Structure formats: structure tokens, C-alpha cells
Amino acid sequence: MASAAVAISLDPAATASTRPEQATHVRLEGFEGPLALLLALIEQRQLDVLTVRLGDLAGAYLEAVARIEEGRLGLLSSFVAVCAQLILIKSRALLPRPPAADGGEAAAGEIDPEEELRQRLIEYRLYRDAGRLLGERLGARVTLFHREADTAAAAGHAGAIPDEAEPLDAALLADALLASLRLVPPAPPRPETVARTITLEERASAIRDALRQAPQFVLQELLSGVRDRIVVAVTFLALLELARGHEVVIEQGEPWGPIYVRPAEHAAGPR
Amino acid sequence: MAEAARLVPVMAAAEQAEPPAEHAPGELTVGQLEALLFVAERPLSRREIATLAGVERAVVDAALGDLEVTLREHGLRLVTAGERVQLVTAPEAGALIARYVGADALRLSTAALETLAIVAYRQPVTRGVVERIRGVDSEYVLRTLVHRRLVVEQGRADTPGRPILYGTGFEFLERFGLTSLDDLPPLEPEAALRLDE
Numbered sequence: 001m002a003s004a005a006v007a008i009s010l011d012p013a014a015t016a017s018t019r020p021e022q023a024t025h026v027r028l029e030g031f032e033g034p035l036a037l038l039l040a041l042i043e044q045r046q047l048d049v050l051t052v053r054l055g056d057l058a059g060a061y062l063e064a065v066a067r068i069e070e071g072r073l074g075l076l077s078s079f080v081a082v083c084a085q086l087i088l089i090k091s092r093a094l095l096p097r098p099p100a101a102d103g104g105e106a107a108a109g110e111i112d113p114e115e116e117l118r119q120r121l122i123e124y125r126l127y128r129d130a131g132r133l134l135g136e137r138l139g140a141r142v143t144l145f146h147r148e149a150d151t152a153a154a155a156g157h158a159g160a161i162p163d164e165a166e167p168l169d170a171a172l173l174a175d176a177l178l179a180s181l182r183l184v185p186p187a188p189p190r191p192e193t194v195a196r197t198i199t200l201e202e203r204a205s206a207i208r209d210a211l212r213q214a215p216q217f218v219l220q221e222l223l224s225g226v227r228d229r230i231v232v233a234v235t236f237l238a239l240l241e242l243a244r245g246h247e248v249v250i251e252q253g254e255p256w257g258p259i260y261v262r263p264a265e266h267a268a269g270p271r
Numbered sequence: 272m273a274e275a276a277r278l279v280p281v282m283a284a285a286e287q288a289e290p291p292a293e294h295a296p297g298e299l300t301v302g303q304l305e306a307l308l309f310v311a312e313r314p315l316s317r318r319e320i321a322t323l324a325g326v327e328r329a330v331v332d333a334a335l336g337d338l339e340v341t342l343r344e345h346g347l348r349l350v351t352a353g354e355r356v357q358l359v360t361a362p363e364a365g366a367l368i369a370r371y372v373g374a375d376a377l378r379l380s381t382a383a384l385e386t387l388a389i390v391a392y393r394q395p396v397t398r399g400v401v402e403r404i405r406g407v408d409s410e411y412v413l414r415t416l417v418h419r420r421l422v423v424e425q426g427r428a429d430t431p432g433r434p435i436l437y438g439t440g441f442e443f444l445e446r447f448g449l450t451s452l453d454d455l456p457p458l459e460p461e462a463a464l465r466l467d468e
Binding site: 032033034035036078081082120123124126127128129130131132133134135137138139140141142143144145146147148149 | 309310311312313314348350357358359360361362363364365366368369372374376377378379380381382384385386387388389391392404405406407408412441444445446447448449450456458459
């Protein structure tokens with residue numbers, strides 16, 4: 001394990017190229033978070049979280065993050081934060097450290113980003129592993145059941161055998177059903193309803209009727225008593241149909257104004 | 272069914288019991304406690320039992336301790352969550368009872384399990400702490416756990432914004448076959464030690 005860490009630390013850039021399959025074969029779907037991903041990269045390389053040089057993993061981590069599907073971009077920000085930290089760690093490792101004496105107290109109080117990330121990884125791993133143990137308990141089916149009123153009903157649904165009583169004759173149920181039917185007075189016949197259909201033809205003849213009674217009419221007046229929007233719409237359609245067939249002429253002076261309708265042969269006549 | 276129906280009036284009367292009446296028997300044997308918990312279809316608080324039996328809290332605590340020991344050789348266990356206790360079936364009977372009631376095995380995602388672990392070991396805990404440990408937004412997964420009653424809200428923290436504090440309840444203990452939070456497997460010692468440094 002230690003030798004593996006050393007091998008990688010010798011040439012961080014070579015890691016990805018010498019072991020490309022390891023660097024790329026991390027399945028991202030399984031990783032809900034950046035720490036889970038980073039930890040998996042470490043464990044996949046059989047490295048020790050306590051000693052691994054985290055900066056060396058920046059390349060592999062970036063590569064894995066780059067493959068996050070677009071659908072999960074919402075998660076990306078948390079991954080990017082760890083990316084940034086890894087790059088910071090890596091760059092710090094490359095730069096010569098300032099002499100401790102100059103820094104004085106500030107340097108002493110400063111948090112090492114690598115140690116900070118390492119602590120987070122260790123803490124995360126603690127609960128991830130505890131979660132795995134909990135998952136194993138679920139698999140072992142060790143549920144404790146308490147008494148509740150619903151238990152008997154639930155067991156009934158699950159097909160538990162109620163007791164050893166003789167099964168009841170199905171005819172009994174049928175008889176009881178018939179008997180109860182006789183108790184109930186027959187329901188009054190439902191009023192017959194006929195679906196109303198409004199046809200273009202019907203509305204067109206209504207328009208023709210109106211024109212027979214007067215040389216012209218205003219559409220709004222013809223429909224003034226109608227509250228059914230379908231009738232209004234179909235009448236309007238019928239009107240357009242008649243106009244298209246050069247049977248009537250439609251005039252409207254202004255938007256929302258009265259719509260005048262008159263027979264086509266009166267088109268040239270006075271309004 | 273008929274027996275259960277006859278028991279109902281007894282329970283109804285007991286629930287109405289006011290502070291210990293003069294005629295209260297003032298005793299609580301382990302057998303009586305066991306019988307009471309057997310009939311109860313919900314967790315009972317220690318205070319509630321003390322009031323019902325007309326005894327001091329300490330008597331209830333002692334009887335509960337004795338009952339727990341007695342039950343070890345039986346198919347029942349005592350689940351304790353804080354102030355409340357409930358009689359449940361033993362973990363080794365879990366699979367059998369699950370078949371009887373037709374209970375499905377609970378399946379939880381990795382994210383749900385690790386979140387649940389954080390809540391279980393760190394409770395009471397805020398969403399902020401869960402997210403700091405996991406390094407990722409955990410609102411949805413927490414909401415799912417609350418919906419499944421594995422995680423329960425336990426009031427609010429006295430910090431700015433008064434965030435909700437989460438913990439585990441009876442459902443969690445029962446689902447994972449734990450009779451109390453003390454039953455939780457200890458966190459991996461080496462890592463736990465390092466964290467304390």
C-alpha cells in the first residue's frame with residue numbers, strides 16, 4: 001500500500017496515463033457527492049486516506065467530474081469546490097514553502113487545505129461505512145414489530161391463514177346478497193338524456209331564417225339570449241361558412257363593434 | 272378480535288387517569304408492566320406508566336430494567352427511545368413476522384443510508400451539519416427519510432435561522448432491529464479516535 005503511494009507521488013502526471021483504465025472506470029452514477037467520488041478514487045487505487053497525497057488525485061478527479069452527465073449538472077457545484085481544493089493542494093505541493101519563521105503565528109494558525117480535506121474524507125468515510133452497516137441490517141430482516149390495530153388487517157391482505165374454521169359456502173354469500181337486494185326498493189329509472197349536438201347546418205339555417213325576417217341583422221343581437229358558448233362558436237363558424245359560399249356579406253366597422261350580416265345579393269344596397 | 276374489543280374500555284379508562292388517585296394501588300410488578308405494554312398499541316412514556324400505576328418514576332425505571340432482563344429469553348423485546356418504551360417482537364423473529372404481515376423489505380439508496388447514519392450517530396443534527404459531512408445538498412434525501420418516518424424532527428436549534436434538528440424515532444429502531452440507540456454498532460474506532468483529536 002505504501003509503495004503504491006510512493007509510486008504515484010513520484011510522478012503525479014503519469015498516474016492517469018499509466019493506469020488509464022483505473023482513472024476512468026469510476027462509475028459516476030453511484031456517487032452522490034464529491035467526497036464519495038474522491039474516496040472511491042482513493043480506494044480504487046488501494047491507497048490509504050491517512051497518507052495519500054491528495055493533490056496527486058486532482059487529475060483523476062477532474063477527469064471523472066468531466067464525465068458527469070448533463071442531467072446532473074445541478075450537483076456539479078459541490079464537485080467543483082472539491083476540484084478547486086485539490087488543485088490548490090497540488091499547486092501548494094509544487095511551490096516551495098515559505099520559511100516558517102517569516103510567517104510566525106499566521107502560518108501556525110493557518111489551516112492546511114490538504115489536512116482539512118483529509119479530515120473531511122475521514123469523517124465522511126466514517127458515516128458512509130456506518131450507513132453500509134445499517135444497510136446490511138436491513139438486508140438481515142431484523143425488523144422489530146409492535147402490536148398495532150392494523151397488524152391483523154395487514155396479515156389478512158398478506159394472505160395469512162385466519163384459523164381452522166370450516167370454509168363458508170359461497171352460496172351463503174350469494175343468498176345474502178340476493179336477500180339484501182330485495183330489501184332495497186328499485187331505483188327510479190334514470191331520466192333519459194340525449195346528448196345535444198349542434199351542427200353547422202343547424203346554425204346556418206338559423207342565420208338564413210333571421211335574414212328572411214329582416215334585410216340584415218346584427219350577430220350580437222341574434223346571439224344575445226344565448227349563453228352556451230358552443231352555440232355561439234358554431235354560429236360564428238356557420239356565418240363564416242356562409243360568407244365563404246358568397247351567401248352572406250359580413251361587415252364590422254371596428255374591433256368589438258356590431259357585426260352586420262346581410263344577404264349577398266343586397267351587398268351593393270344601402271346599409 | 273373479541274378479546275381485543277373487550278380490552279378497549281379498560282384502555283380508555285386508563286388513558287383518562289388523572290394524577291395518582293387516592294385508591295391507586297401504588298405498585299407495579301414486572302408482570303403488570305409487561306401486560307400493560309402488551310396491550311398498548313403505541314409507545315408509552317415512563318411518566319404515563321407511573322401515573323397509571325400510581326408509583327414513582329424510579330419504580331417504573333426499575334421495573335423496565337427488570338422486564339428487559341426477563342424478556343431476553345423470550346420472543347419479545349423492549350424498545351426504548353428517550354422517554355418512551357414499547358414492547359416489540361425480537362429481531363430473530365423479524366423475517367417470520369414480516370411474512371405474516373406481508374411487510375416488504377425496506378430498500379434505501381446509498382445516499383439515504385449514509386444520511387441516516389449521520390442523523391443516527393450525531394442526533395440531534397441540523398441539515399447544515401449533514402451537508403457539511405456529505406459535501407452535497409441533502410434536502411431531498413432528508414425529506415425522503417422524514418417521509419418514511421425513519422428520521423423525525425426534534426425541534427429547532429438555538430442558532431441563527433433556528434434550523435430544524437433531526438433525529439431518529441421508533442420507526443428507525445424497529446426497522447433496523449435496535450432496541451435503543453445504545454444498540455447502534457460503534458463507529459469504526461480508529462477513525463472515531465482521529466476525529467476526537
